[in-house]
Amino acid sequence: MIRFLVFRALGLIPVFFIIVTVIFFLIRLAPGGPFEQGERFVAPEALEQLRAAYNLDAPLYKQYFDYVAGLFHGDLGPSMKQPSRTVAEWIVLRAPVSIELGFYALLFACTIGLLAGVTAALRPNSVTDYVPMSFAMIGICVPNFVLGPVLMLIFSIWLGWLPVSGWGPPATKVLPALTLGAAYVAYIARLARGGMFEVLAQDFIRTARAKGLGEARVVLRHALRGGIQPVVSFLGPAAAGLLTGSFVVEKIFRIPGLGSQFVEAAFNRDYTMLLGAVLFYAALILVFNLLVDIAQALLDPRVRYGK
Amino acid sequence: MASNPQAYEQGASLWKDAWQRLRRNRLAVVGMAVLVFVVLSVIIGPWLSSYSYETQDRVKGAVAPNAANWFGTDTLGRDLLTRILYGGRISLMVGIAATAVSLSIGVLYGAFAGFAGGRTDALLMRIVDILYTLPFTIIVIILSVYFQKSLILLFMAIGAVEWLTMARIVRGQVISLMQKEFIEAAQVMGLRRRRIVLRHLIPNALGPIIVYTTLTIPQVMLLEAFVSFLGMGVQPPMSSWGLLIHDGANVIEEYPWMLLFPSLALSMTLFSLNFLGDGLRDALDPRIAKD
Numbered sequence: 001m002i003r004f005l006v007f008r009a010l011g012l013i014p015v016f017f018i019i020v021t022v023i024f025f026l027i028r029l030a031p032g033g034p035f036e037q038g039e040r041f042v043a044p045e046a047l048e049q050l051r052a053a054y055n056l057d058a059p060l061y062k063q064y065f066d067y068v069a070g071l072f073h074g075d076l077g078p079s080m081k082q083p084s085r086t087v088a089e090w091i092v093l094r095a096p097v098s099i100e101l102g103f104y105a106l107l108f109a110c111t112i113g114l115l116a117g118v119t120a121a122l123r124p125n126s127v128t129d130y131v132p133m134s135f136a137m138i139g140i141c142v143p144n145f146v147l148g149p150v151l152m153l154i155f156s157i158w159l160g161w162l163p164v165s166g167w168g169p170p171a172t173k174v175l176p177a178l179t180l181g182a183a184y185v186a187y188i189a190r191l192a193r194g195g196m197f198e199v200l201a202q203d204f205i206r207t208a209r210a211k212g213l214g215e216a217r218v219v220l221r222h223a224l225r226g227g228i229q230p231v232v233s234f235l236g237p238a239a240a241g242l243l244t245g246s247f248v249v250e251k252i253f254r255i256p257g258l259g260s261q262f263v264e265a266a267f268n269r270d271y272t273m274l275l276g277a278v279l280f281y282a283a284l285i286l287v288f289n290l291l292v293d294i295a296q297a298l299l300d301p302r303v304r305y306g307k
Numbered sequence: 308m309a310s311n312p313q314a315y316e317q318g319a320s321l322w323k324d325a326w327q328r329l330r331r332n333r334l335a336v337v338g339m340a341v342l343v344f345v346v347l348s349v350i351i352g353p354w355l356s357s358y359s360y361e362t363q364d365r366v367k368g369a370v371a372p373n374a375a376n377w378f379g380t381d382t383l384g385r386d387l388l389t390r391i392l393y394g395g396r397i398s399l400m401v402g403i404a405a406t407a408v409s410l411s412i413g414v415l416y417g418a419f420a421g422f423a424g425g426r427t428d429a430l431l432m433r434i435v436d437i438l439y440t441l442p443f444t445i446i447v448i449i450l451s452v453y454f455q456k457s458l459i460l461l462f463m464a465i466g467a468v469e470w471l472t473m474a475r476i477v478r479g480q481v482i483s484l485m486q487k488e489f490i491e492a493a494q495v496m497g498l499r500r501r502r503i504v505l506r507h508l509i510p511n512a513l514g515p516i517i518v519y520t521t522l523t524i525p526q527v528m529l530l531e532a533f534v535s536f537l538g539m540g541v542q543p544p545m546s547s548w549g550l551l552i553h554d555g556a557n558v559i560e561e562y563p564w565m566l567l568f569p570s571l572a573l574s575m576t577l578f579s580l581n582f583l584g585d586g587l588r589d590a591l592d593p594r595i596a597k598d
Contacts, residue, residue, distance in 0.1 A: 018437055023449070030452050141577045143529055145536045145549075146570040149556035157560050244444035248536060252556065263537050266448050278449065282441055289440075 001297065008293055012286045019282045020071065024064055027275050054080060054272070076276035081268045087276035090261060095280065097167060098250070098257035102242040104173060105181035109238070113185045114228065117192025118219065121200060121227070132189055139186030144245050148179040148252040165254040176253045180245045184238050188231050196227035225299060232295050239288040243281055325514075328590040335586020338579035345576050349395035356389040378568045382558060387551075387565065391572050394546035398573070401462055401547070402528040408466025409527075410520055413473025418504050418512070420474070421481030432478065435471050443468045447530060451539040461540055465527055476519055480512035514591040521584035525577045532573060548573040 051057045054077070055066055070077060076087035085093065116132035123129055152175060156164040163172045199205065200223050208218045246259035258277060265273035329335055372379040378387040420431040438446075446468045454460030484490060485508075493503050509516075532549030534540035536556075541547040548569050555566030 015437055015440065019440060023441075026449060027452070137578075137581075141574050141581060142570075143532065143573070143577075145533065145556065146552060146566070146574065149559045149566055150570075153559050153563065240442045244442045244533075247444070247448075248533065251537065263448070263539075266452055266539060269452060274449065274452070278441070278445060281445060285440055285442075 004297060005294065008290055012290060016283060016286060017068075020068065020279060021064070023275060023278050023282075024067060025060075027271050027278075028060065028063065030269075030271070054078065071279075076279070077272045079270055079273045081265070081270035081273065087272050090273065091258060091276060091280050094256060094258040094261050097255060098243070098246050098259050101173070101176055101180060101246055101249070101255065101257060102239070104177035105184070105242055105245075106235075106238065108177055108181040109184035109188055110231075113188025114192050114231065116185070117189040117231075118196050118224070118227070120189065120193045121196035122219070124197060129193075133193065136186035136189045139182050142182075144179050144183060145248045145252065147182055148175070148249055151175050151179055152252070165252075167253075167255045167257075172253075176249050176255060179252070180242060180249045183245075184241070187234060187238070191230040191234050192228060195230040196223060199223045199226040202226075229296065229299055232292060232299060235295075236285075236289040236292040240285050243284070325587075325590040329586050332586040332589060334582045335590075338582035338586065341575060341579040342583060345395065345572070345579070346399065349392050349399060352392035353389065353396070356386065356392065359385075359389070372564055379562070379564045381554060381565055382562070387568055390546045390551060391548070391569055394548050394551050394569065395572060395576075397458070397541055397545065397547040398528050398531060398549070399576075401458075401465065401531040401541075402524045404462040405466035405469060405527045405531075406520060406523045408463060409469035409473055409523060410516070412467070413470035414477050414509060414516060416470065417474035417477030417479075418481050418508055421478040421485065422500065422504055422508065424482075424485075428478070432475075435474055438468075439471055443530060444533060447534055448537070448539060451534060458541065458545075461531070461534070465530055465534075469523060469527055469530075473516070473519055473523070476515050477509075477512055480515055481508050484508055484511050518584060518588045518591055521580060521587055525580040525584075528573070528580075529577065 048057070055063055058066070067077070074088055076091070079085060079087050079090060082090065116136070120129040120132050152164060155162045155175060162175055163169075166172045167176075196219075200219075205218060205223055208222050209215075213222075243259070246257060247263050248259075249255070250257045250260040251263065258280070261273070262277040262281075264270070265277060376386050376388065378391065381387055381390065416431065416435075420428045423431075443465075447464055450464035450467070451461065454464055490503065490507060493507055498507075528548075531540055531547065532552065535547050535549030536553045538553070541550050543550065551569035552566060552573065555562070555564075555569055559566050
């Protein structure tokens with residue numbers, strides 16, 4: 001088990017450095033840097049100084065090595081458009097908000113999705129199957145940037161139950177989490193239904209029932225472990241989806257998270273900020289995928305031994 | 308069908324069989340009908356409309372749906388129905404063009420990797436795995452920095468990231484086909500590699516390719532809407548569904564119809580494409596059960 005873990009974790013390091021390299025050059029080679037001569041006249045000397053301050057006057061390969069060297073002590077360089085903080089400081093300030101939002105969304109998605117999926121699988125082709133699965137299809141086809149404004153209109157403006165936007169007291173966190181999580185409720189419900197359906201048809205479940213175990217015990221102790229495996233392997237892509245979903249949700253609800261910062265950086269061509277945020281996302285996704293691998297290994301011994 | 312003896316005699320090809328199965332799938336048929344309706348409306352609609360998508364009438368401003376403007380007007384007095392139809396052209400065009408790009412790259416890449424096998428295959432698929440780590444949206448946002456305001460390049464950017472899944476599917480198909488006798492026969496006959504790939508491998512892998520293509524179009528359209536919603540895709544005064552939804556979301560309190568109609572158009576199209584894709588999957592490959 002430990003060997004498996006170490007092996008997986010070490011495998012991520014080269015992947016991360018390939019991503020660093022590709023994204024670094026992709027962004028550095030983009031036409032028209034943030035300090036190009038625009039409508040506003042900037043003295044050539046000032047421009048020189050700016051370029052020097054951001055290490056843009058060095059040859060490209062040196063810029064790259066300097067950047068990678070900086071990465072080792074968590075230095076992502078200064079932000080080009082919001083110089084009051086460095087990129088690393090911005091991420092430390094903004095990322096916890098996004099992660100908290102993503103956590104609530106995932107919690108919501110797993111709770112409701114598993115409940116709906118398992119209920120549906122227990123009585124296939126009945127009302128308790130069709131109703132949740134129809135909702136799931138709607139959840140998949142209504143994008144979050146439609147759902148967010150609609151929920152806001154209903155619950156904040158018409159009913160006045162929840163605040164319109166912001167991030168602070170718990171009430172402000174309900175609508176964003178629902179908006180971000182909705183599509184994943186749907187996916188998880190479908191996967192849980194499929195997984196449970198398959199497991200419930202197997203012999204060991206019949207054995208468990210024949211032993212005279214109660215239905216609750218059969219489902220919770222025996223079937224669930226195998227039945228939720230498709231859901232667990234979906235959590236990796238889900239986490240990545242939640243990150244990108246947070247771009248729009250943070251914009252709609254005016255939440256000061258990393259997602260809105262990232263979009264702003266792309267808008268303003270704040271290349272250092274953009275690069276730092278992408279690398280942070282990449283690291284986050286890689287770590288999350290590792291956690292999913294571990295969870296899978298714990299659930300299924302076959303994965304552990306690489307069979 | 309039973310009344311037609313010829314049908315028995317001719318037997319059924321894979322395609323005929325698939326068509327029969329597809330026709331029996333009610334959701335897929337509805338999806339197809341809705342799709343034909345949407346496509347025809349966005350192609351023909353703008354010509355029939357007496358409004359232009361960009362002529363503003365600030366005196367008029369935003370008007371609720373009425374007899375003259377069926378879907379109302381936006382804050383600049385532009386007819387919303389006309390803008391949705393024009394926007395639909397852009398959204399569908401992005402969907403089809405980007406899917407075509409991803410289809411060509413994905414099929415060739417996947418077929419080559421599967422055919423080459425060994426180390427080449429391992430290396431090529433490792434590249435796909437690494438590119439897969441980052442969400443497509445993030446890559447498209449980075450690429451949008453390059454191609455600000457150029458629609459064609461936006462198509463390319465979206466297509467350029469969406470090919471990964473297609474490559475995986477095609478590779479899997481090719482590897483399983485490679486073990487079949489007819490490929491061996493082709494090799495023994497001394498056919499060139501390119502001919503085997505283009506004439507024998509790809510046509511036989513066509514079923515999954517068609518299915519996944521149908522499912523890629525809604526993904527691409529969603530991605531376009533997402534990027535346009537963030538303000539980095541299609542630029543005003545042009546319109547696309549994502550852009551219209553963005554405009555509508557900003558004034559949802561005062562003019563809810565500005566969000567409602569473009570959202571309906573997008574969701575309806577996504578719905579029908581997904582149902583059609585699911586139906587095609589069941590029809591073309593009966594072995595794969597739903598979910």
